[in-house]
Amino acid sequence: MKRQPPAAAALSESVRVVGFDPGLNITGYGVVDCTTEGVRLVEAGTVRGRGATLEERLLAIHTGIREVLEAFRPTEMAIEQLFVHARFPRTAILMGHARGVICLAAAQGGLGVHHYAPTRVKSLLTGSGHAGKEQMQLAVQRELSLATRPEPADAADALAVALADYHLRVRPGRAGLTAANLGDLRR
Numbered sequence: 001m002k003r004q005p006p007a008a009a010a011l012s013e014s015v016r017v018v019g020f021d022p023g024l025n026i027t028g029y030g031v032v033d034c035t036t037e038g039v040r041l042v043e044a045g046t047v048r049g050r051g052a053t054l055e056e057r058l059l060a061i062h063t064g065i066r067e068v069l070e071a072f073r074p075t076e077m078a079i080e081q082l083f084v085h086a087r088f089p090r091t092a093i094l095m096g097h098a099r100g101v102i103c104l105a106a107a108q109g110g111l112g113v114h115h116y117a118p119t120r121v122k123s124l125l126t127g128s129g130h131a132g133k134e135q136m137q138l139a140v141q142r143e144l145s146l147a148t149r150p151e152p153a154d155a156a157d158a159l160a161v162a163l164a165d166y167h168l169r170v171r172p173g174r175a176g177l178t179a180a181n182l183g184d185l186r187r
Helices: 006-012 054-072 089-108 118-126 133-143 153-170
Strands: 015-021 026-035 038-048 076-080 112-116
Touching (some): 015 153, 038 153, 076 153, 089 112, 118 133
Parallel strands (some): 015 076, 076 112
Antiparallel strands (some): 015 026, 026 038
């Protein structure tokens, strides 16, 4: 018996997705409920990586992420992949630490994690893989029918990742979406 892909199986009931925009100083999060009628905002905010040492900052991020997961009980997690600029390799390594503790919190909570490239998220919501912060905020405002732009930008970026997960994996009727080509859509 062939098992149904997760995207199709999830359509029968509400799916709560938490999206994360990882950062060592500020990590944005956005929680959305996805149903057959659409997607709606539950909560968005930030977790601060406080502390004098890298270890203290990572502990603060992990603790904050665990609190978000416990408070909102998402069924799935979407997280932005690292963007690596050749001129700033150290930044990518440090960001990888923050992303790692977020993925650890997901594993501890038994959540499935879905990874999306920043350019794919931006392209999906704005039509440009190089959209700026304000463009992303306006796109998220439009997608969620919000009266104002979501603030801060880190929370808006996390909501964008959650919305990308909704459009690419959860939303019913996605033409041509199969488990085989899902990986292509994440690039």
